Amino acid sequence: MGDAAPLAETPLVLIGRHGRRRVVLAADHAAEKAGLHVGMPATKAQALVPGLVMMDGDPAADEDALERLAIWALKNYSPIVAADPPDGIVIDATGAAHLHGGEEAMLGHLLSRLSSSGFLATAAMADTWGAAHALARYVARPSLVVPAGKSAEAVAGLPLASLRLPGETVAELRRLGFKSVKDLLDQPRAPLVLRFGSDLGRRLDQATGAQRELIERVRSPELVEAKQVFAEPIGAPETIAKYVGKLVVILCQALEQQALGARRLDLLCHRVDNRIEVVRVGMATPVRDVKRLTRLLTDKIETIDPGFGIEIMILVAVVAEPLEPKQRISSLVQETEADVSSLVDVLVNRVGERRIYRLEPVASDVPERSVKRVAPLAPKTEGDWPTSWPRPARLLANPELIETLALLPDHPPVWFTWRGVRRRVARADGPERVFGEWWKADPELEAVRDYFQVEDENGERYWIYRAGDGVDPATGSHRWFLHGIYA
Amino acid sequence: MSITSANPTAIDTLRDKIRRIEGHDSPQRPVLPFGISAIDNWLPGGGLALGALHEVAGGGNGAIDGAAAALFAAGIAARTKGPVLWCVGRPDLFAPAIAQAGLKSSRVIYMEAGDEKTTLACLEEGLRHGGLGAAIADVSKLTMTASRRLQLAAETAGTVGIVVRRWRRQAEAADFGQPTAAVTRWRVSALPSAPLPVPGVGRARWHLELLRCRAGSSADFYVEACDAKGRLALFADLADRSGAAEDGRRSATG
Numbered sequence: 023m024g025d026a027a028p029l030a031e032t033p034l035v036l037i038g039r040h041g042r043r044r045v046v047l048a049a050d051h052a053a054e055k056a057g058l059h060v061g062m063p064a065t066k067a068q069a070l071v072p073g074l075v076m077m078d079g080d081p082a083a084d085e086d087a088l089e090r091l092a093i094w095a096l097k098n099y100s101p102i103v104a105a106d107p108p109d110g111i112v113i114d115a116t117g118a119a120h121l122h123g124g125e126e127a128m129l130g131h132l133l134s135r136l137s138s139s140g141f142l143a144t145a146a147m148a149d150t151w152g153a154a155h156a157l158a159r160y161v162a163r164p165s166l167v168v169p170a171g172k173s174a175e176a177v178a179g180l181p182l183a184s185l186r187l188p189g190e191t192v193a194e195l196r197r198l199g200f201k202s203v204k205d206l207l208d209q210p211r212a213p214l215v216l217r218f219g220s221d222l223g224r225r226l227d228q229a230t231g232a233q234r235e236l237i238e239r240v241r242s243p244e245l246v247e248a249k250q251v252f253a254e255p256i257g258a259p260e261t262i263a264k265y266v267g268k269l270v271v272i273l274c275q276a277l278e279q280q281a282l283g284a285r286r287l288d289l290l291c292h293r294v295d296n297r298i299e300v301v302r303v304g305m306a307t308p309v310r311d312v313k314r315l316t317r318l319l320t321d322k323i324e325t326i327d328p329g330f331g332i333e334i335m336i337l338v339a340v341v342a343e344p345l346e347p348k349q350r351i352s353s354l355v356q357e358t359e360a361d362v363s364s365l366v367d368v369l370v371n372r373v374g375e376r377r378i379y380r381l382e383p384v385a386s387d388v389p390e391r392s393v394k395r396v397a398p399l400a401p402k403t404e405g406d407w408p409t410s411w412p413r414p415a416r417l418l419a420n421p422e423l424i425e426t427l428a429l430l431p432d433h434p435p436v437w438f439t440w441r442g443v444r445r446r447v448a449r450a451d452g453p454e455r456v457f458g459e460w461w462k463a464d465p466e467l468e469a470v471r472d473y474f475q476v477e478d479e480n481g482e483r484y485w486i487y488r489a490g491d492g493v494d495p496a497t498g499s500h501r502w503f504l505h506g507i508y509a
Numbered sequence: 510m511s512i513t514s515a516n517p518t519a520i521d522t523l524r525d526k527i528r529r530i531e532g533h534d535s536p537q538r539p540v541l542p543f544g545i546s547a548i549d550n551w552l553p554g555g556g557l558a559l560g561a562l563h564e565v566a567g568g569g570n571g572a573i574d575g576a577a578a579a580l581f582a583a584g585i586a587a588r589t590k591g592p593v594l595w596c597v598g599r600p601d602l603f604a605p606a607i608a609q610a611g612l613k614s615s616r617v618i619y620m621e622a623g624d625e626k627t628t629l630a631c632l633e634e635g636l637r638h639g640g641l642g643a644a645i646a647d648v649s650k651l652t653m654t655a656s657r658r659l660q661l662a663a664e665t666a667g668t669v670g671i672v673v674r675r676w677r678r679q680a681e682a683a684d685f686g687q688p689t690a691a692v693t694r695w696r697v698s699a700l701p702s703a704p705l706p707v708p709g710v711g712r713a714r715w716h717l718e719l720l721r722c723r724a725g726s727s728a729d730f731y732v733e734a735c736d737a738k739g740r741l742a743l744f745a746d747l748a749d750r751s752g753a754a755e756d757g758r759r760s761a762t763g
Binding site: 360361362364365366368369372373377378379380381382383389392393398402403404406407409412413414415416417418419448449450451475476477479480481482483506507508509 | 569570574575576577578579580581583591592594600601602603604605606607608609613614615617618619620621622623627630631634635638640641642697699700701702705708709710711713714715734737
């Protein structure tokens with residue numbers, strides 16, 4: 023609503039028609055605090071809260087917005103996402119959570135992204151859509167992860183309204199004295215179904231995980247996709263590879279028409295037993311090269327379990343970016359930079375995005391902080407580490423305590439013992455004094471390390487340091503550590 | 510073709526044919542010279558074969574820390590052109606040292622494969638790509654089959670592949686005696702550094718053993734470690750003494 027929006031603390035409700043009555047469709051925090059709830063007649067709400075701001079609800083626009091949100095989640099989180107009207111989206115996180123650092127991290131990330139764009143959301147992750155739906159609305163504050171196999175227990179204590187049943191059924195069940203999901207689970211199923219229809223049993227089973235539920239993936243005309251339906255289900259890896267190749271050709275043609283290149287591709291294989299096997303590949307740069315995309319997808323065929331056969335294959339360019347023809351360098355003198363983006367894509371899809379990186383210098387004297395990881399194809403920065411002091415080829419992640427005999431304040435040790443082996447120092451260089459970075463942490467205000475490069479009698483060279491300046495105990499413990507090994 | 514007469518041209522053509530069957534298209538394969546005549550003259554072709562697999566390991570404690578072996582590999586990679594893929598095993602490689610061996614940080618793409626199988630697969634991928642200057646991997650076990658695959662990949666694409674062998678325990682280093690398909694096998698051990706007229710540590714020196722060399726024989730070299738451009742040098746007191754002065758001494762207090 024922009025500037026026209028009422029203040030956050032003003033109670034606000036959305037009003038819509040329900041049959042012939044005008045009822046509250048949605049209420050914000052302030053309104054709920056004032057005692058209003060969804061489904062209450064509009065007139066009653068008005069009478070209860072003076073100064074209530076009432077606005078007409080627009081269910082069609084809500085649905086559109088939900089679809090857009092689902093597509094955003096599709097692009098960012100998982101290949102299978104659907105809108106769960108009226109107020110949710112459902113994400114199939116199978117095989118997607120680990121890419122975001124685990125299930126909890128994924129929910130945390132999702133919620134923080136949503137709240138930064140102004141949505142107040144709760145999220146739950148469970149074995150089934152039904153359970154996650156119920157838990158997100160009734161338990162998650164703001165997020166909850168139910169371990170695998172525990173969904174049935176988790177939903178047992180929830181009210182009946184969490185079961186995605188029509189309002190009348192819930193009201194009738196309440197009248198009969200059923201309060202929670204557990205009450206229903208304890209009852210014999212047949213009489214319930216006889217009275218309320220099979221819907222009740224189905225919803226119960228879906229919530230507890232006894233019955234699977236297919237998530238119908240959200241679709242959008244803006245996503246370029248190619249589809250292949252098979253008369254006979256296919257299952258052999260070679261056949262899958264063949265059709266992947268065909269789909270990629272079709273997709274690339276469609277992308278070319280729109281001058282796009284794919285950044286992320288989803289291959290969805292609908293199996294005959296109503297499951298979907300998904301392969302998602304990412305590219306570091308927009309790509310429209312048939313050979314390259316086929317290669318990336320066929321690399322992952324072994325992760326597809328065809329079960330009794332695949333009947334539909336859909337290839338979607340979930341994230342596509344403009345890809346215009348570019349002129350290659352044709353000058354005589356300038357050397358062309360080898361393009362390794364295809365290699366990076368292959369490797370990233372094999373081992374994960376975080377494990378391929380370039381290392382760049384950081385202006386810090388503390389050795390372990392002088393290196394940072396950047397994306398392999400990130401723009402190159404000029405400059406390197408200072409070369410005034412030789413650095414060891416191997417740096418221990420944790421400096422190891424060594425025993426030494428050394429003159430204070432600034433002499434290298436005469437000998438030191440590391441990992442049980444005593445070495446006499448034949449030559450040494452130093453000290454190179456490194457000061458703590460007080461702007462990073464308070465305890466570093468006075469911290470000092472004196473680094474020495476020492477060589478033993480066999481010519482093996484080590485990078486050792488003394489914590490502290492050798493005079494003032496405030497600067498460090500004056501113990502010696504081995505930090506690196508020279509070549 | 511008739512092979513009735515044993516004239517030298519016929520034998521040459523046959524040799525050529527065999528070489529082509531073996532996958533070497535051009536009779537003269539490109540090499541990367543070390544710039545040290547003693548080493549270059551020893552190696553067949555006058556330098557380290559590009560488009561081939563090489564093995565490097567450290568001697569003594571270097572078998573475990575792999576520091577000198579890594580720098581030796583970095584020095585070779587530094588003298589190639591194009592990006593370099595480095596599949597690291599244990600993430601303790603200190604990038605500033607690699608940069609000091611002449612391999613600029615902007616050229617190296619590091620990768621942590623997690624296990625050795627993936628490391629080898631990724632190294633092969635890198636070798637096959639063809640756009641890289643060099644592909645390096647830290648590996649402890651290298652079987653004949655695996656090395657053969659890598660060697661073939663390196664041959665087809667013309668990228669130099671370097672396997673830095675590094676083990677967890679000294680006892681495992683005996684594995685370095687097992688045959689592999691690598692073209693050369695090097696062992697780098699630390700030697701006491703060049704003596705300086707003042708207290709301090711001079712340029713590192715290595716005992717470079719060429720343990721195995723296809724179409725060549727093994728040899729020992731005593732060299733000074735990589736300079737800022739990745740070049741090795743013979744000992745100043747073995748060659749001429751002019752080089753000794755350039756690698757300056759460092760003052761004791763920095």
